[in-house]
Amino acid sequence: MSGLETTDLLFSYGRGIHKKKILDSVSLRVERGTVCVLLGANGAGKSTLLKCINGLIRPQQGWVSWEKENIGNWSLNRRARLFGYVPQSISSVSGLSVMETVLSGRLPRMGAKASAKELDLVSEVLEEFELEEFAFRNLGALSGGERQRVLFARAIVQEPEVLLLDEPTSNLDLRYQIETMELLRRISKEKGITVVAVIHDLNSALAYADQVIVMKQGRILSDGKPDTALSSETIAEAYGIQADIVSVQDRKMVLVKRRS
Amino acid sequence: MKEHILTRKYKKQQRKKKVFFAVTLLFLLLLMGTACCLGVTDLTPGRIFVTLFPGADQLISASPLSEKEINVLLMLRMPRVAAGVVAGAGLGVAGAAMQAITGNQMASPFTTGLSGASAFGAALVIMFGTVSVSSLKFATVLGAFGMAVLCAVFVYGLASYQGLRAETLVLTGIALNYLFSAMNSTLQYVANENQLPAIIHWTFGSLNSVQWGDIGIMAGFFLVTYPIFQVHGWAFNLLDSGNDETAKSLGVSVKRTRLLSGLGVTLLTASVVSFTGIIGFVGLVAPHIARLLIGGDYRYLLPFSAVWGAILVTGADTVGRVAFSPTTLPVGIVVSYVGVPLFLYLILRERRRRR
Numbered sequence: 001m002s003g004l005e006t007t008d009l010l011f012s013y014g015r016g017i018h019k020k021k022i023l024d025s026v027s028l029r030v031e032r033g034t035v036c037v038l039l040g041a042n043g044a045g046k047s048t049l050l051k052c053i054n055g056l057i058r059p060q061q062g063w064v065s066w067e068k069e070n071i072g073n074w075s076l077n078r079r080a081r082l083f084g085y086v087p088q089s090i091s092s093v094s095g096l097s098v099m100e101t102v103l104s105g106r107l108p109r110m111g112a113k114a115s116a117k118e119l120d121l122v123s124e125v126l127e128e129f130e131l132e133e134f135a136f137r138n139l140g141a142l143s144g145g146e147r148q149r150v151l152f153a154r155a156i157v158q159e160p161e162v163l164l165l166d167e168p169t170s171n172l173d174l175r176y177q178i179e180t181m182e183l184l185r186r187i188s189k190e191k192g193i194t195v196v197a198v199i200h201d202l203n204s205a206l207a208y209a210d211q212v213i214v215m216k217q218g219r220i221l222s223d224g225k226p227d228t229a230l231s232s233e234t235i236a237e238a239y240g241i242q243a244d245i246v247s248v249q250d251r252k253m254v255l256v257k258r259r260s
Numbered sequence: 261m262k263e264h265i266l267t268r269k270y271k272k273q274q275r276k277k278k279v280f281f282a283v284t285l286l287f288l289l290l291l292m293g294t295a296c297c298l299g300v301t302d303l304t305p306g307r308i309f310v311t312l313f314p315g316a317d318q319l320i321s322a323s324p325l326s327e328k329e330i331n332v333l334l335m336l337r338m339p340r341v342a343a344g345v346v347a348g349a350g351l352g353v354a355g356a357a358m359q360a361i362t363g364n365q366m367a368s369p370f371t372t373g374l375s376g377a378s379a380f381g382a383a384l385v386i387m388f389g390t391v392s393v394s395s396l397k398f399a400t401v402l403g404a405f406g407m408a409v410l411c412a413v414f415v416y417g418l419a420s421y422q423g424l425r426a427e428t429l430v431l432t433g434i435a436l437n438y439l440f441s442a443m444n445s446t447l448q449y450v451a452n453e454n455q456l457p458a459i460i461h462w463t464f465g466s467l468n469s470v471q472w473g474d475i476g477i478m479a480g481f482f483l484v485t486y487p488i489f490q491v492h493g494w495a496f497n498l499l500d501s502g503n504d505e506t507a508k509s510l511g512v513s514v515k516r517t518r519l520l521s522g523l524g525v526t527l528l529t530a531s532v533v534s535f536t537g538i539i540g541f542v543g544l545v546a547p548h549i550a551r552l553l554i555g556g557d558y559r560y561l562l563p564f565s566a567v568w569g570a571i572l573v574t575g576a577d578t579v580g581r582v583a584f585s586p587t588t589l590p591v592g593i594v595v596s597y598v599g600v601p602l603f604l605y606l607i608l609r610e611r612r613r614r615r
Contacts, residue, residue: 056505080511087505094500095556099270107494108511116267123264135266136273138556158510 002067003032004162004194009052010061011045011218022048023059024218030211032067033192035184037205039230040215041239046198047088049215050164053196054083066162080108084160086151088167098142098150099135102126105154122157129153144171152180156187163187165197169204177201181208202243202254206230214238227252277560280553284567291571292345295578296337300586301329308333340581343470343535344574344591346478348542350532352569353482354525355543356496356550356562357489361518361525362426363502368544369529372415372433372522374408375540376440378533381407383447383459397469400462401534408530411436416522424515426502429522465539465592467577474535481531485524489562492517496558539592542569545603552606572599 011023022045030036038046051057053064063070066082106118126132129149134142148171155163169177185208187193199205205212205226212229214221216238222229235243242257297303306322354369385403415432422428448459495517498507504514550564572595580594
């Protein structure tokens with residue numbers, strides 16, 4: 001099996017008794033061209049795991065490999081051509097327009113000046129993301145959800161082989177949430193892009209993921225196909241919440257029990 | 261294949277920026293010409309033209325310049341204007357680069373403490389330099405430059421321990437600014453009545469004593485450092501948001517960009533300040549004027565900041581020379597009088613347009 005692999009990743013903050021393990025021997029494997037969803041409570045280490053995978057932070061132990069090759073010594077540029085990364089949210093923005101921001105996704109592959117072909121690619125993606133009307137507006141003038149779509153568009157323009165997304169749907173309305181998940185599924189099937197996404201909606205995970213990994217306190221709690229990895233027990237263990245997995249019209253759904 | 265409509269719009273916008281840049285450059289050239297003509301000695305474009313082309317006095321009625329007037333033009337006016345252009349361009353582009361690598365709109369070339377450090381270096385030489393009067397100027401320049409570089413080495417060195425993060429850079433710089441300010445005050449406190457005016461005068465920032473040779477050195481530093489900034493245009497675009505991770509995930513080596521550009525800012529700023537003294541405000545405001553006029557893309561912002569820096573310093577110096585003639589006000593003082601109203605006007609205009 002080929003694809004993305006991490007082996008015994010360990011990452012911790014602080015020293016001595018203040019040492020806090022954020023990732024504790026995390027080993028996982030995501031097959032090429034599939035959608036993997038990372039679930040878990042706040043602080044479970046999901047975002048840190050994404051950053052360790054694309055090298056934004058260095059793990060103290062363990063390594064990441066792509067197609068059986070350890071990428072630990074890859075240059076930033078080579079990593080940027082393999083991984084697209086959509087951060088959680090951005091509070092501060094530069095003075096760039098939306099089009100310039102999306103164009104910056106081409107940076108790992110282009111020189112200082114963008115060719116007409118690159119510009120056309122950017123234009124098409126902007127259109128696909130329904131961002132044309134914002135194209136020449138400053139990124140700072142956009143709403144949170146619109147900004148999130150801009151960052152997603154930039155990662156698509158980057159044409160990565162692996163797409164890492166940190167809560168890509170958190171600021172989006174219902175329609176764009178669904179469209180985002182559908183798009184992730186489509187690009188993984190059509191273009192063979194490997195997707196690793198942190199999301200919080202368990203039902204989206206059940207509906208769109210090929211693989212679900214549930215994390216708790218820096219460790220992997222369960223890993224596998226959505227309907228096996230996500231059970232009442234794992235949900236209780238990961239979130240401390242009582243929930244049932246029910247079948248509705250041939251689809252598995254998570255039904256959270258009311259506490260009162 | 262037909263170009264996408266957004267592509268066409270984008271290209272049109274880029275062309276517009278280039279035209280706008282050319283127009284601004286033309287404005288600077290006009291300003292330089294005007295500045296050369298204005299002053300106590302009355303030189304007009306017509307008279308300069310007649311002097312350059314002796315036969316032309318049959319076409320326009322103007323008398324050629326006298327020997328003395330040519331001297332005024334070549335040895336006083338032109339070096340002054342050239343110094344203003346080079347110093348302003350240097351401070352302008354250094355300010356833009358500094359704002360980019362710190363991701364901080366309040367940053368200026370002096371953020372890492374260069375102004376205080378160079379003033380301290382100059383003051384040390386003025387007070388304790390046992391050099392002859394003829395080499396005092398050279399020693400002061402060297403003292404100012406050396407202290408500024410020393411300060412920068414300290415700031416960047418310290419920040420490197422923390423992974424060269426923007427906040428560390430800014431905070432260390434602010435701390436050093438206070439330290440040098442205290443040391444300057446100490447020197448001024450113990451200086452005698454001959455030294456004190458010299459020390460304070462140095463901090464005013466003026467183009468009075470800048471000569472052709474000095475301009476050559478400043479221009480040399482500008483030509484060497486400017487390409488460093490320009491090749492980092494895209495990297496600056498990403499760092500400007502203050503988000504290192506985004507830049508890194510797009511393949512930009514954040515540390516290398518900060519170090520190289522920081523080195524460029526230091527050398528350029530130190531070279532300008534050593535010859536002219538502290539001309540504040542330009543390095544902060546020229547990038548903002550540029551930003552308000554052509555947007556935040558550093559590929560254009562950098563050259564635009566340089567040209568606006570040049571316009572501000574040359575314009576302010578000319579005003580300082582002409583307004584209270586024959587007294588000349590130091591450009592370091594006048595530049596705020598000229599720049600603040602312009603800056604405020606642009607901010608207000610921007611607010612109106614956004615609404």
